Amino acid sequence: MNDAHVADVSRRHFMQGTGLIIGLTILPKTAAASVTQGNPQGVEGVSQSMNAFVRVAPDNQVTVLSKHLEMGQGPYTGLTQLVAEELDADWEKMHVEASPVDDEVYKNFALGMQLTGGSTSIANSYEQFRKAGATAKAMLVMAAAARWGVPQNTLTVSKGVISHKASGKSANFGELAEDAAAFSPPQNVSLKSRDQFTIIGTHKQRLDTPAKTNGSAVFTMDVIADEMLYAVVAHPPKFGASVDSVVDKDALKVAGVTMVKAIPQGVAVYATSTYAALKGRDKLSVTWSESKAETRSSKQIENDFRQAMSSGGFEASATGDVEAALAKQNVTVVEQEYVFPFLAHAPMEPLDAVLLKNKEGGIECYAGAQFPGSDADAIAKVCGVNREQVTVHVQLAGGSFGRRAQFGSPYMTEAAEVFKASGMDRPVKHIMTREDDIKGGFYRPLTIHKLKAALDSEGNIVAWDQHVACQSLMGKQDELDETSVEGAREVPYQFKHHRCMSYNTSSKVPVLWWRSVGHTHTGYTVETFIDELLEKGGKDPIEGRLALMQPDSRDAGVLRTVAKMADEAGPVASNAARGVAVHKSFSTYVAQIAEVTRNQNGEPKVTRVWVAVDCGVAVNPNHIKAQMEGGVGFGVGAILYDEVVLSEGGTVEQSNFHDYRSLRMSEMPHVEVTVIQSDASPTGVGEPGVPPIGPAVANAWRRLTGESTYRLPMVKAAQA
Amino acid sequence: MLSFTLNGEKTTFDGDPDTPLLWVIRDANHLTGTKYGCGIAQCGACTVHVNGMSKRACVTPISTCEGSQITTIESVDGREAKAVQAAWKSLDVPQCGYCQSGQIMSAVALLKQKPSPSDEDIDNAMDGNICRCATYQRIRKAIHDAAKEMEASA
Amino acid sequence: MKMSAKRVFCIAVCLVASASSPAIAESLKSVDEFDNVKDEKARSVAMFEEVGKVLQHPRCLNCHPVGNQPLQGEDMVLHNPPVQRGPGNFGVAGMECNTCHQAMNVKVTGQSEDVKSIPGHPKWHLAPPEMAWVGKSLGEICLQLKDKERNGNKTMPEMIHHMAEDTLVGWGWEPGDGREPAPGTQAAFGKLFKAWVDTGAHCPKV
Incomplete structure (x- = not known):
């Protein structure tokens, strides 16, 4: 920006x-x-x-x-x-x-x-x-x-x-x-x-x-209106499927269930309590039409995406002549493919909204909305009222990580359809269960990276060629989506020959930005690949990076700071190793060093993390530190454990926190943060703590075990 | 008709006895500090105290609560609760805050039994409470600080 | 449940467990069906092998783990959320077994298809460490059951009573929605166990 x-x-x-x-x-x-x-x-x-x-x-x-x-x-x-x-x-x-x-x-x-x-x-x-x-x-x-x-x-x-x-x-x-x-x-x-x-x-x-700290904070889930109905929706088991027929006899027999209505997104069950709505939904018998559904598995989607990389693509950035440099006789070429899974945001408060009609015939909506104007537009359109008659009362949101920010407001469209189908006589609270949330799409896209680099006889990186394939978050087909390659099209390293290519792929799985967007995968590939190249070239991970940066750059500043922090913390613990990564996202510079060991099951355990962040003027340094701590924890959980998998036929395998794991207390590393003093205009801190932690952990793991991680999540990869 | 004591008040419930305590607390009694996060005892956002012990309200049928003393975040009290809530505020633990009622209820239950818990005790007691914002480092520190405060004021 | 998800939790335990777990049997042979084994010692061993179908069923093994964490599910993965045995085998301060487990199985409504119920019993807890069975051969478990140091200081008549009458043992046959019961019935299992004791309580080879 x-x-x-x-x-x-x-x-x-x-x-x-x-x-x-x-x-x-x-x-x-x-x-x-x-x-x-x-x-x-x-x-x-x-x-x-x-x-x-x-x-x-x-x-x-x-x-x-x-x-x-x-x-x-x-x-x-x-x-x-x-x-x-x-x-x-x-x-x-x-x-x-x-x-x-x-x-x-x-x-x-x-x-x-x-x-x-x-x-x-x-x-x-x-x-x-x-x-x-x-x-x-x-x-x-x-x-x-x-x-x-x-x-x-x-x-x-x-x-x-x-x-x-x-x-x-x-x-x-x-x-x-x-x-x-x-x-x-x-x-x-x-x-x-x-x-x-x-x-x-x-x-x-x-x-x-x-x-x-006392239970009085009100989130959308906590909004109460007189005579309010509670609604849940039975969603199709596959993306793109729709309701064919519904048998609702048993659902309507549940005490407290007042209505069952088919809506474009599924089948809504209304009740006088959340429990009755859930019980009613369990008793529905729905036949789904799957003629337009995504029926490919993640594996098939991955293969198709890989295929899509064989031709076409948009040149996101180019310096020098990468192909000629890679073809030279006296260079060593290193190639690697990386695969990233779909990821769910899983905010603690699942998506929810309360809608009601006021005395003037207008509609009031209570929601933790990232795009409140867009949500109001969606409500007006669905409920057939003027936009001026819609009022959105923005509530505290129980996390989001991008989940509540959707162009065209598909979630609010569903909530509005639920409200409209109810007849709009009584206030309606629509909630998603954890399963609705995790199975509901709007994932970080499944993404493939192919990287190729040339090292000269002295181990210097002379060419870097990066190809990225994923669904466009902005819905683009025939043009470059910058969010697919942000963090890869421009890197902090001065390569003589550098190119970044982007391939827009397609599936019916809805995708969405996930805390740090394209940087979730570009940060990982750039920072793990360079770490391996530096090691192959016999260079130190910190000094090697610094040698490729502008000496007075802010990237170099955070890298030097984090190196000093880790040095001052003393030697590496026995049976552990450290890995480093530095990544700029949303105009904020973050470097991290992770210390990683093995847990009793032989899996990576991240014990300590040092963070240096340069976000310009630090408006509230303690909250910046909190965002770095949280970004690290959010990232460690995802990188170690998380993936959303479409099994054969296209149904989502995961459904709740038992199989879509979140980091837990015993898995949280100790995080130390230094906020760089700066006079520059302030930049964001909500997301930039996330991108470096994956590569820092993977680099540490490689140095500890000799094993590189090219397919995430790491724990599954470590067992494969 | 089931009767129990909710935050010190005699309360009854005459709906479906299978209804989880969570929804009785939230929907029938409009106490919304206790949160829904997973419905299967995975995340701990619904943690309350039943007869002084921590319970996941989402998997506790109201039928099991006849005659029980139920305490939610809105009225949890005593030296442990005071120390925990003060430490939470002093360290600015919450981010989105949605899980924190459950975190606090678990932390209070821990301190009632272990007034000066080790890091391992904290791991063991708190591993059932998910925080997607990953405020764990501050939660750990806040529990230690609360323990110290309790010791100093004892 | 899906392998891909469950494998996240514990590969080591899964490997050990699958190496020694027999195929899951749905029924148990009755004592009469062993009449054709004339040698009493052989009959005793054969009956214990039948008893073993229950003992080594995930319903029993999951709460007789090695170490301090129970397992769960048909494929016996580490319990999630992570929980610890604690000093009395009932969990730890702030995270007791009955923080989540009630006095009875509780049906889960409107949530994951994988989690149809939360199991429960008034005495829901882990078998003490000396009663760990996971990863052991049936012969080893057999010797363990006869050893008062490792069977809760029980005499054989007390063991028979425990197997045939204890309601927490009996939970294995009524494990709640979404869980496969142990083979046969507790009554049939109790009779087999008693017959094994009556025939000399001979053990299979370790």
């Missing part, structure tokens, strides 16, 4: 946003009367809107409206820190809640609509939310100056209080809010320089932490 561009767009749109709102007093969201849990509690009294992002209440409580979904990565707190910094607010008085849904006012500047994803929440909001704070402060200062008849420049602001030293007068934000809201927002406000920061760059406890 281009930071300068973001800042520029940010300026324009911020003012546009404020222009729409200023002068109005926006009360806390009014929601459907029947919803008893799921609306923000709000603060006492009538809050004054300073702009689209900041409200001040009479008792001096400040509420920030987050345009980004809180699904665990911490934007609620980070965005509030940005506002509080420039507002000179009292941190203890800061609150945050989800903003309304508006693809213009609450647009993600990096991605063009209201959208949480791509590790962009802080990056795209860095200027906008600081300006929101600074503008609000300016208006409060104007109000104080007018009230006391003193010049603005004689006033000081600190911790939510505006003071006039000469007269001894002071007032807090709350006392001035109503006056302030009547002023026009200044067009130009100056922002603090980094050395003036007192809130940005410090650890502030996450604003959502207390509610997440």
Whole structure:
């Protein structure tokens, strides 16, 4: 992402946003009367809107409206820190809640609509939310100056209080809010320089932490509405299959089941409790039409994808003449194929939504939405109402890792179909079970990489040729999808001859970005292949990498830092080995060293991981560390254990956490993180911790056992 | 009609006796801190205390709860719970937070029996609680910190 | 259940287990059917081999593991979620057996087709370490059963009673939906076991 561009767009749109709102007093969201849990509690009294992002209440409580979904990565707190910094607010008085849904006012500047994803929440909001704070402060200062008849420049602001030293007068934000809201927002406000920061760059406890330790945090699953029905859907056993016929007699006999309806996505069972809905679904007898279904196994799909790599393809990047370099007489050519399985996201909270019709005939939806505007579009289309009549109330999401971000909102389309088919008389909570989630597609694509490199007589890498085949996440067929090759088309290493080719393949298995998107496989191939090449060439994994990088690059910076961290931690444990990887994703640079040993079953056990991350200005270093720790754990689980397999005929083998394993406590390595000090614009941290851990672990395992891992997951590969 | 005590209050349930305790807590009593994550005792998000012992509510039929004392995250209390919740906050353990009610209930159950658990004790007690955000490192530290706090204030 | 998924958990135990597990039998021969074996010692051994179809069935072996973790499933993989024996064989602090297992089998509704029920019994727990059977030959198990150091300090009459009457042993024949019961019935198994004892309790070759 281009930071300068973001800042520029940010300026324009911020003012546009404020222009729409200023002068109005926006009360806390009014929601459907029947919803008893799921609306923000709000603060006492009538809050004054300073702009689209900041409200001040009479008792001096400040509420920030987050345009980004809180699904665990911490934007609620980070965005509030940005506002509080420039507002000179009292941190203890800061609150945050989800903003309304508006693809213009609450647009993600990096991605063009209201959208949480791509590790962009802080990056795209860095200027906008600081300006929101600074503008609000300016208006409060104007109000104080007018009230006391003193010049603005004689006033000081600190911790939510505006003071006039000469007269001894002071007032807090709350006392001035109503006056302030009547002023026009200044067009130009100056922002603090980094050395003036007192809130940005410090650890502030996450604003959502207390509610997440006492059960009071409300997720979509927890939304309660009067007379609400619970619905689950029986989905086809194969991708692309559809309902042929349903026998629902037994399902309808289950106490509490009120209806059974066929919808395009399957068969919906409605009941007065979740358990009755589940029991009813178990009693359905559905015949599926499989004429349009995907019937290939993963193995067959893999073979077809491999076949697709034999011709065509898009040149994603090219430097020099790779083919000529590989054909030279005096080089050693190394070739390797890698295969990556489909992966499910498996967020702890499966997909869910609550929909209801309000008194005005509009539809209200409660969901942890990454694309709330798109979800609203889908609801309007399915339920046959105007888009203006749809209100999405964004809820906390119990994880996502990309799962809740779908172009065209296929999940919300299903939830809306369920609601529509119910007759829309009563609120409906639609939930997916864990099985619906894991068997439901939208996987990280099955991907094949073929790499070829040439080493000269001194072991130097002179040519690198990388071919990547997978389904396009963006639905592209006849053009390059950059997400297929991000992280492979440009590498931190200076190769004289370098090429990256991309092949769009197809299947009926729906695919989706999975925490770090294309980097989930490109990071692995680039960083394991180079590690092997360096070893073959007799070079040190750290020094060898550094020799191929620009010495003053940020990649080299994190690599040197992580090497130092591991060195200082002391020697490698006995019966263990260390592996390194460095990878830039979402404009953030991360290097990791993993120490790996064997567990009692002979499988890899990751014991320690060192991480160096350069994400520009660190808005909340402790939360950046948390994202690195979590990214490592998420990645280790996937790389060691996870795959979604289509068996013969095309049904998904895995269904729940017993056969789609998640990392557990005893398998979590100890992670140490260093956040590089930087003045660069902040970049994301939700995803970039993931890509390096797979190759770091695989490189360590190869150094420990002599075995390379070219087919994931590692544990299965180790047993094959 | 089944009767039991839920967070100190006499409660009854007259629906299907096979209904898992999880859905009785959530759907019938509107206590939503206890979460659904898997339905097969794999993830621990539904952990509650039944007569002081940790239980996976998703595989506990309400028929087995006649006369039981059931405690959920909303009312878990006592020195272990206070220490655990304080440590969770001080370390900013939760990310998405969806699993954390279950993590906390398991951690409290552990500390009630083992006031100063080793790393191995923590592994053994907590391996049944999945956190997809992988906050395990902070959970481990928070349990150790809670144990220290309990010892210091004893 | 699928091999690919289950193999993730434990290759070592699977290999050991499959090496010594007999083919699963659905029925048990009655005591009468051994009348044709005239030699009493041979008859005793033959009856114990029939008893072994139960003892070495996954329903029994899974909770007589070597080490501190139970196995599960027909293919006897490590129990998932990971659980530990604990000091009294009832699990560890915070993760007891009855954290998940009830006093009876519990049908699972609306979830995975692989997990149709969660097994249960009022005394659900692991056999103590000295009663580990996994990976042992039937002859070894036989000697173990007669050794009071390794059979819970039971006399043979007590062993007969245990096999024929104990309800946790009996769970093996009523293991809940989605699990194959041990062969025959507990009554038939008890009679065979008693007949084996009455014929001298001779063991197959180790």
